[in-house]
Each structure stands twice: as C-alpha cells, then as structure tokens.
Amino acid sequence: MDAIKVSGVSKKFKEKGKTFWALRDVSFSVKKGEIFGILGPNGAGKTTLLNIMIKLVSPDSGRIEILGKDVSSDNNILEEMNFVSGDTKFHWVLRADDIMNFYAMAYNIPKEKRKERIEKLLTFFGIDDIRERKFDDLSTGEKMRLIFAKAMLNRPKILLLDEPTLGLDPAIAMRVRDEIKRVNRKFGTTVILTSHYMNEIEQLSDRIAFIHDGRIIDMGKVESVKLKRFGTYDVIIKVKKVLDKDSLEKQGFQVSGSVLKKRLAIGKSISNVLSTLQKNGYEVLDIETKKPTLEDYFVKILKKGVKPEGA
Ligand SMILES: Nc1ncnc2c1ncn2[C@@H]1O[C@H](COP(=O)(O)OP(=O)(O)OP(=O)(O)O)[C@@H](O)[C@H]1O
Ligand SMILES: [Mg+2]
Structure with missing residues (x-):
C-alpha cells in the first residue's frame, strides 16, 4: 500500500x-x-x-x-x-x-x-x-x-x-x-x-x-x-601536455591550453574518451563533468513551449 x-x-x-x-x-x-x-x-x-x-x-x-x-x-x-x-x-x-x-x-x-x-x-x-x-x-x-x-x-x-x-x-x-x-x-x-x-x-x-x-x-x-530535458553534458579534461591539437579538434575536442572540453550525449560514459586519449599518449591530470543541475532544469523548463511528457 x-x-x-x-x-x-x-x-x-x-x-x-x-x-x-x-x-x-x-x-x-x-x-x-x-x-x-x-x-x-x-x-x-x-x-x-x-x-x-x-x-x-x-x-x-x-x-x-x-x-x-x-x-x-x-x-x-x-x-x-x-x-x-x-x-x-x-x-x-x-x-x-x-x-x-x-x-x-x-x-x-x-x-x-x-x-x-x-x-x-x-x-x-x-x-x-x-x-x-x-x-x-x-x-x-x-x-x-x-x-x-x-x-x-x-x-x-x-x-x-x-x-x-x-x-x-x-x-x-x-x-x-x-x-x-x-x-x-x-x-x-x-x-x-x-x-x-x-x-x-x-x-x-x-x-x-x-x-x-x-x-x-x-x-x-x-x-x-x-x-530529462537535456541531451548532452560536458566533460572537461586537463592533460599534462597537448600533443596534437588538430587531431584533438577533429575528434570534437575544444582545446584551450592544456584543457580539453568535449560534449557527450547524456547516458554516454566518459570511458571511451579517456581510453582514446590514453592510447594517444596523453597523461590525464584532472577530469570534471558538468552535468545539468536541478537549477538548470528549472530554468529550462520554464521557457515557453515545454509541455508535459507525452503531451
Ligand atoms: N483561495 C484562493 N483563491 C483564489 N486563488 C487562489 C487561492 N489559493 C491559491 N490561489 C491561486 O492558485 C494558484 C496556485 O497557488 P499556490 O499557492 O498553490 O501556488 P504555489 O505553487 O504554492 O506557489 P508559491 O511557490 O508562490 O508558494 C495561484 O495562482 C494562486 O494565486
Ligand atoms: Mg506555496
């Protein structure tokens, strides 16, 4: 009950x-x-x-x-x-x-x-x-x-x-x-x-x-x-040294100094990203994921046009 x-x-x-x-x-x-x-x-x-x-x-x-x-x-x-x-x-x-x-x-x-x-x-x-x-x-x-x-x-x-x-x-x-x-x-x-x-x-x-x-x-x-209302999240990775900026950008990374940013689909894990970097000889110093917060959700849903699911 x-x-x-x-x-x-x-x-x-x-x-x-x-x-x-x-x-x-x-x-x-x-x-x-x-x-x-x-x-x-x-x-x-x-x-x-x-x-x-x-x-x-x-x-x-x-x-x-x-x-x-x-x-x-x-x-x-x-x-x-x-x-x-x-x-x-x-x-x-x-x-x-x-x-x-x-x-x-x-x-x-x-x-x-x-x-x-x-x-x-x-x-x-x-x-x-x-x-x-x-x-x-x-x-x-x-x-x-x-x-x-x-x-x-x-x-x-x-x-x-x-x-x-x-x-x-x-x-x-x-x-x-x-x-x-x-x-x-x-x-x-x-x-x-x-x-x-x-x-x-x-x-x-x-x-x-x-x-x-x-x-x-x-x-x-x-x-x-x-x-629910977001399709993607960002992962921010700090590496010791950028070895090949062009190649990283081709793989969808934004590169700024030794900080790489990549947008991933919600539900997709960061393990593939990390293993690719490691295979290419990168030493990863720090990782931060920026997922939408409840506050982001609140603000987004109040924008016009958001309807109940299934409506
Ligand atoms: N007794 C009442 N007579 C007329 N309208 C009312 C009455 N009680 C609530 N309302 C209206 O019903 C709506 C919902 O009010 P309610 O107080 O449930 O909102 P709430 O989600 O608790 O808001 P808040 O976050 O400001 O507390 C509002 O438009 C409010 O003005
Ligand atoms: Mg109230």
Whole structure:
C-alpha cells in the first residue's frame, strides 16, 4: 500500500468572475518512508495540493488516499499527519509554551508524556529558552523552529512540509533538513516537501515532481528528472601536455591550453574518451563533468513551449 495516492486531482478558483485551474488532473503516489519533493514556480499549485491533502481546501475532482484511507471521508487520518509551512502563524499573544501545551492536548498526548515530549522537542530545535516569549516577539527562525517542534508532537506518519526552511539562516536550515532526514530514517515518516531551494530538494528527496500551471510536467528520481530535458553534458579534461591539437579538434575536442572540453550525449560514459586519449599518449591530470543541475532544469523548463511528457 502506498502512503499517499493522489488520483486525478483538479482544483479551480474563481477570481473577479474568471475561473482558472490551480491544479489539473494531478496524479502521483508516494511510498511509505519516501521523501517526495515538489518543485515548481510561484503559483504552480504546490501549496494548494498540500492544502487539499490536509482538507483545508476541497478539490473539484479527484481523490486522495492517505495510508489507504480516503481523506474526504475519513477524518481520523488527519491524526496521522502534520503540516509545516513557512506561512504558519499562531496568535501573537500566545507564548511558545502555551502553543506546545495546547497542541499536545489537542493531539491527545497522555498528560504524563506531554511535558517530556515538549522538553525534548524544544531542546532539539534549540528553542528551550524562548518558551516564555510571545509568538509575535520571536524571530523568523525561532518561529519556524517552534512550528516544526509543534508539528512533531503527534509523531506523524505523514509530514507535509511547505517551504519549511523559508527565511531561516543557513545553519538552522541545515539543522531542519538534518532533522527531516533523521525523522524520516528513524520513524519511517513519509514526507512531502516543497521548496524553492534546489539544494534542499536535491539533498532530501528520493523522488520529485515538477509542477507548472497546475500540471505535473516531470516526475521521477532527481538524477533522471534533471537530465530529462537535456541531451548532452560536458566533460572537461586537463592533460599534462597537448600533443596534437588538430587531431584533438577533429575528434570534437575544444582545446584551450592544456584543457580539453568535449560534449557527450547524456547516458554516454566518459570511458571511451579517456581510453582514446590514453592510447594517444596523453597523461590525464584532472577530469570534471558538468552535468545539468536541478537549477538548470528549472530554468529550462520554464521557457515557453515545454509541455508535459507525452503531451
Ligand atoms: N483561495 C484562493 N483563491 C483564489 N486563488 C487562489 C487561492 N489559493 C491559491 N490561489 C491561486 O492558485 C494558484 C496556485 O497557488 P499556490 O499557492 O498553490 O501556488 P504555489 O505553487 O504554492 O506557489 P508559491 O511557490 O508562490 O508558494 C495561484 O495562482 C494562486 O494565486
Ligand atoms: Mg506555496
């Protein structure tokens, strides 16, 4: 059984009399224990999709199953989930302690376990010294860490993270990422993550989906998705001495000093190139391959005319 199964979900919004589709026939599955990254430009529909999963928004069509249960008819399934968003806010007057205690109660954590669980989470996120402070008086980073700590209170099986490191300094962001990974490994928590930080998506996700204009454009492992829209990659080789520039250029190398550059088809390995060079008496000092990054993919796909595969 998949942890999450999204089938044909569409959602339209009406604004100023105009109707537009925020999600169009979105389908994907996430396996138990997987970290699934959703990326896409502003307004692509990522947050709407997560909001539908936690029933904040109802879809116009389609179906979402979480742990085999239809979210539209099974409210208990929300107890197995939690949600973190860069946009989450609590009432300004509440103290951190009040917030954690309130949610510990709301999540039905037995009274004798509440205190310890709250302590551990506040300590882990490095915010045990802010428990007396009002939410509004916390820094962006402190707010985010508190929101994260709150989301872990019910030990969710499914964690939905909507730009969870937005506005955090790099050290705290790294800590949050480490914690996401640690929670995922230790408890087998299934995670859906959206982020505009490509390195975050790349570092954490087992698989990703790219959403654009409410549609899934590409889906799969990061390595394969990021290469999907590119036919070639470059290999840059530094040799000790160029012996025959003309002959190298005839073989398709760009030669600049003792640095050779060759463009290879994606999927073609560099071993042939290296063995040919070695056969011709070249001493190779260094090799660098320049494959397209997720960022290259993102930029390329946003250029006009890119359509979903098979469309
Ligand atoms: N309640 C709403 N009423 C009207 N339009 C909405 C509503 N919620 C979202 N939208 C619109 O739906 C589209 C998708 O929004 P959504 O917030 O899901 O995008 P996103 O991918 O999360 O973008 P971002 O990267 O900026 O967070 C946007 O055009 C947005 O303006
Ligand atoms: Mg969003």
